[in-house]
Amino acid sequence: MTLARSIILFVVAALFEIGGAWLVWQGVREHRGWLWIGAGVISLGLYGFFxxxxxxxxxxxxxxxxxxxFIVGSLxxxxAVDGFRPDRWDxxxxxxxLVGVALIMYAPRSA
Known part of the structure; x- marks a missing residue:
């Protein structure tokens, strides 16, 4: 598996998890209903798969x-969706x- 494929998998997983959580949020907090919540639950399951x-x-x-x-993706x-504007500390x-992700996933390790 290449570095590019690994990064793509992280991005796809983030879209499913953050999107799923957002759908549940919309269903509950914004009173959009069970269909939104159900779509969110399915999306969260797809995150786990990816x-x-x-x-x-x-x-x-x-x-x-x-x-x-997840932190970067959430920001x-x-x-993109809620009009949030991060400050310099965000x-x-x-x-x-992201530096932590790179160290954890892609640092050279001895076998």
């Missing part, structure tokens, strides 16, 4: 690295998270 396609066999490593992707989703924190 997370399993990462090349590393360590559940803990994948989920730890994904946490950083981007908020900007951006700096997101960059720190």
């Amino acid at each position: 997370a399993t396609l990462q090349p590393d066999a360590s559940f803990g490593r994948i989920l730890a690295a994904y946490g950083g992707v 981007v989703w908020g900007m 951006v700096l924190g997101a960059l720190v998270c």
Whole structure:
């Protein structure tokens, strides 16, 4: 599996998880109903599926690295969908998270 494929899997997983959580939020908090909630639950399940396609066999490593992707993705989703405008600290924190993702997932390791 290539680096590019791994990154794409993280992005797809983020879209399903953040999108699913947003759909549930809309269904409950914005009173849009059970159809939105159900779509969110399905989307969250698809997130779990795509997370399993990462090349590393360590559940803990994948989920730890994904946490950083989730943080960045959540900020981007908020900007795109809810009009959120991150400040410099949000951006700096997101960059720190991406450095953490790179270290956890892609640092050279001895076998």
